[in-house]
Amino acid sequence: MNTHNNFDERFEFTGKVKTYSLVAIVIGVITIAAGFLTNHGERTFANLLLMGYYFTCVCTAGVFFCALQYVAQAGWSASLLRVPQAFARVLPIAAVVLFIIILAGLNLTHTTVIEGKQVVAPYLYKIWHQSGVTVKGSENYDAVLAGKAGFLNMPFFLIRIFLFLGAYTTFGWLLAKYSETEDELGGVFYYRKSFTISAAFLVVFGFTQPVFSFDVIMSLEAHWFSTMFGWYNFAAMWVSCLSIITLMIIWLRSEGYMQWITQDHLHNLGQLIFGFSIFWTYVWFAQFLLIYYANIPEETVYFLRRWEPEFKPWFWINIVLNFMAPLLIIMARDSKRITGVLKVTCLILVAGHWLDYFIMIMPGTVGPQSEWYTEFGLIELGVFIGFAGLFIFLTLNALSKFKSLIPKKHPFLQESLHHHI
Amino acid sequence: MSSTKYILGIFDDPDDLMHGIDKLQKNSVPIYDVYTPMPIHGIDAKLGIKDSRLGYAAFMFGCMGGTTIFTLVYYFLVHDWPMNIGGKNFFAIPDFIPVTFEWTVLFASYGMAFTFFFATHLFPGRAPRVMDLRATNDKFVVAIDAKGNIPHEDINTILKEAGAVEVKHNDRKYVSYE
Numbered sequence: 252m253n254t255h256n257n258f259d260e261r262f263e264f265t266g267k268v269k270t271y272s273l274v275a276i277v278i279g280v281i282t283i284a285a286g287f288l289t290n291h292g293e294r295t296f297a298n299l300l301l302m303g304y305y306f307t308c309v310c311t312a313g314v315f316f317c318a319l320q321y322v323a324q325a326g327w328s329a330s331l332l333r334v335p336q337a338f339a340r341v342l343p344i345a346a347v348v349l350f351i352i353i354l355a356g357l358n359l360t361h362t363t364v365i366e367g368k369q370v371v372a373p374y375l376y377k378i379w380h381q382s383g384v385t386v387k388g389s390e391n392y393d394a395v396l397a398g399k400a401g402f403l404n405m406p407f408f409l410i411r412i413f414l415f416l417g418a419y420t421t422f423g424w425l426l427a428k429y430s431e432t433e434d435e436l437g438g439v440f441y442y443r444k445s446f447t448i449s450a451a452f453l454v455v456f457g458f459t460q461p462v463f464s465f466d467v468i469m470s471l472e473a474h475w476f477s478t479m480f481g482w483y484n485f486a487a488m489w490v491s492c493l494s495i496i497t498l499m500i501i502w503l504r505s506e507g508y509m510q511w512i513t514q515d516h517l518h519n520l521g522q523l524i525f526g527f528s529i530f531w532t533y534v535w536f537a538q539f540l541l542i543y544y545a546n547i548p549e550e551t552v553y554f555l556r557r558w559e560p561e562f563k564p565w566f567w568i569n570i571v572l573n574f575m576a577p578l579l580i581i582m583a584r585d586s587k588r589i590t591g592v593l594k595v596t597c598l599i600l601v602a603g604h605w606l607d608y609f610i611m612i613m614p615g616t617v618g619p620q621s622e623w624y625t626e627f628g629l630i631e632l633g634v635f636i637g638f639a640g641l642f643i644f645l646t647l648n649a650l651s652k653f654k655s656l657i658p659k660k661h662p663f664l665q666e667s668l669h670h671h672i
Numbered sequence: 673m674s675s676t677k678y679i680l681g682i683f684d685d686p687d688d689l690m691h692g693i694d695k696l697q698k699n700s701v702p703i704y705d706v707y708t709p710m711p712i713h714g715i716d717a718k719l720g721i722k723d724s725r726l727g728y729a730a731f732m733f734g735c736m737g738g739t740t741i742f743t744l745v746y747y748f749l750v751h752d753w754p755m756n757i758g759g760k761n762f763f764a765i766p767d768f769i770p771v772t773f774e775w776t777v778l779f780a781s782y783g784m785a786f787t788f789f790f791a792t793h794l795f796p797g798r799a800p801r802v803m804d805l806r807a808t809n810d811k812f813v814v815a816i817d818a819k820g821n822i823p824h825e826d827i828n829t830i831l832k833e834a835g836a837v838e839v840k841h842n843d844r845k846y847v848s849y850e
Contacts, residue, residue: 536769543766546758584727671713 256511256668258659262503264651272644279637286630293363294630296356296374297616301608302638303349304467305491307416308484309642310345312492313338314423315456318449321426321442326666327519330511330657333650334496334503336430339423340649341642346416348641353412353467357405375616379403379473395474403470415463422452430658437660460485468608472615475553479538484611486531490573491604493524494597499646501594509656514588515670521587524600528577532570557610561619561626569610572603605635676818676841678704680804681831682811686712689812692834693718696814699830701822704815707807729787730780737779742772801846811837 286295313335320328356375363372365381370391372381378396383389385400396403425448433441461481469480477483497520503509542550557566576599586592613626620626650656658664683689686708693715696703706719745768749755754762789795807813816827824841831839 536766540766540769544758546760582731584723 256657258657259655260508261654262508262647262651262656264647268643268647272640272647275636275640276644278633279640282630282633282637285633291630292359292361293374294617295634296352297612298630298634299352300349300356300375300467300616301605301612302634303345303352304612305605305608306638306642307342307345307349308488309492309495310338310342310423311419311456311460312488313496314342314419314426314452315489316492316496317426317430318422318452318456321445321449322453324446324663326663327516327670329661329663329667330670331496331500331509331516331667332430332658332661333653333656334499334646335492336427337646337649337653338492338496339427340652341645342416342423343420344645345642346420349467350409350412350416354409357409376408376470376473378615379470380405399473403473408466408470411462411466415459418455418459419452422448422455426452430661431654433660434655434658435660439662442662468611471612472553472556474549477538477542477550477553479534479541483531483534483538486527486534487604487607490524490527490531490600493520493527494600494604496520497524497593498597498601501590501597503656511657511668513670514590515672516667517590517593518584518587518672519670521581521593521596524596525577525581525587528573528600532574535570535574556614559614559619561621561623562610562614564623565606565610565626569603569606572599573607576600576603674818674824674841675843676824677845678803678842679816679818679824679827679831680840680842681814681816681827681834681836682804682806682838682840683814683835684811684837685835686710686812688835689814690715690718692814692831692836695830695834696816696827699822699826701816701827701830702820704817705803707803707813707815709808709810709812712812726784726787726791730784733783733787734776734780736783738772738776740779741775742768745771803842803846804840805847 283295283299286292286298316328316335317332317339319325320332353375357373357380360371360373362369363377364370365372365377368390370381378384379399381391383391384393385397385404386392387397426445429441429445429448433445461484464481464484465476468484469476497517500509500512500517500520504512539554542554556562577596580592580596580599581587609631620628661667681692683692689706689708690712693703693706697718703719706715708715746763749768750763756762757764757767760767794800802808803815804811804813814831818824818827818841828839
């Protein structure tokens with residue numbers, strides 16, 4: 252281990268990565284504009300929701316990572332906390348972006364065909380937010396959705412999302428701030444304080460995160476419901492966040508930063524990625540098996556849509572990428588310790604969880620395209636690149652604002668620097 | 673020719689022990705084994721102990737458990753006594769997954785435990801083989817095979833210098849048969 256680390260080193264956000272991330276943002280903006288101009292409004296909106304949700308979830312899971320380390324009083328992770336803290340710093344922007352997408356999707360309307368009828372519907376949440384759905388006597392009246400209207404109505408929906416995102420943002424902001432104050436003042440006072448608000452965050456997050464995913468994603472197909480859906484989304488966001496943390500650390504190390512992070516820290520991250528990929532499969536399968544076994548039409552409709560020929564290949568690719576790949580690639584101890592292998596696995600998982608969200612969102616919004624391979628088109632690619640660029644730009648920018656790349660007065664710092672497994 | 677079979681250096685403190693191991697290795701004294709009441713970080717690498725292969729055993733047992741129950745359930749529910757459960761196919765793979773998963777875990781964990789007992793000669797009725805009983809209590813013991821070419825006095829000196837509280841010359845390998 253290199254014992255002469257410079258704890259005052261700061262990340263400088265310059266060079267190629269800055270240019271490339273800005274180019275990616277431009278590509279994203281052009282794609283979104285082109286999507287609307289070529290009359291693919293709904294598909295563009297679905298992709299915006301997908302990436303907005305993905306972006307927010309990764310940042311929220313960054314706050315979750317920090318909170319979990321404090322509550323578990325974990326020592327190993329102390330020296331890499333700046334990366335998830337940077338995610339937490341970006342969360343306000345991600346939350347605003349997602350909120351604007353949802354607000355616009357609910358209020359902008361277009362003419363589309365729902366169940367054979369030509370209707371004017373909002374771009375997003377067209378099933379429960381179509382006008383007249385809850386009005387008795389209207390031709391759009393739907394008794395099931397009218398029964399859910401006490402919960403699924405626009406004001407309450409927006410208030411919920413605003414409050415949830417506001418709460419996650421506040422907690423993330425506080426955790427990052429306490430850590431920076433700790434660097435200046437030292438002592439364990441701010442560690443204790445972080446511990447307390449971390450515990451509070453986990454309680455808030457645990458109860459609200461399922462509802463958050465019910466709202467943003469599950470209500471796209473408002474007739475259908477699954478109580479496993481929240482955990483399933485949690486597993487997806489947690490695995491994708493861990494993969495992105497790992498990728499970012501590997502990249503920072505290759506750029507000469509964070510040299511105190513050793514193969515042992517990456518091994519630990521690899522273990523978490525492996526474990527939670529299995530957890531993702533477990534929850535995914537738990538949801539699937541119950542629906543398959545009970546065979547109740549109102550529940551099976553969800554998988555029926557994903558079993559259509561246009562979505563079936565993606566349905567299987569999803570399981571291959573998110574379960575088979577981590578299972579076979581990083582099960583062995585040694586493969587977790589090879590940086591290249593870990594990097595490839597993380598890239599697979601980042602793409603895999605994009606596909607996971609894709610499978611959750613697309614059948615209920617734009618529906619099947621002409622062929623299964625045309626489901627993935629330039630709009631999907633462009634919006635993904637745009638948001639990836641935005642995420643990289645914002646997180647690296649947030650990282651460069653920290654006075655040092657390590658919480659140097661963290662009480663468990665020495666444990667983390669000597670971490671060895 | 674002395675009748676000493678093993679020389680034991682007994683330490684009070686794990687740091688002294690690690691220091692002692694360094695000294696012995698510097699003087700090319702081959703270490704037979706080290707016994708400690710608790711795991712000591714980094715000692716495996718120092719002694720050049722190979723990584724445990726228990727994980728491979730666990731993997732193989734897991735595969736065995738999964739295959740066993742899948743075959744059994746296939747025999748029961750598809751071949752021998754097909755039952756119509758909720759109108760499903762007789763060979764309804766998703767229904768088989770939970771039990772396959774459980775047996776995989778069961779076989780892997782039991783298999784791993786029994787492999788460990790087998791490899792370390794621990795099973796009921798067997799007196800554990802211990803070179804010095806205090807190694808299970810509060811002493812850290814390094815054992816050196818006395819049949820090497822190095823004079824025993826030199827080994828004594830090295831151990832004493834490294835901070836051993838006691839050096840024992842044992843005529844028999846294990847003490848726990850008594």
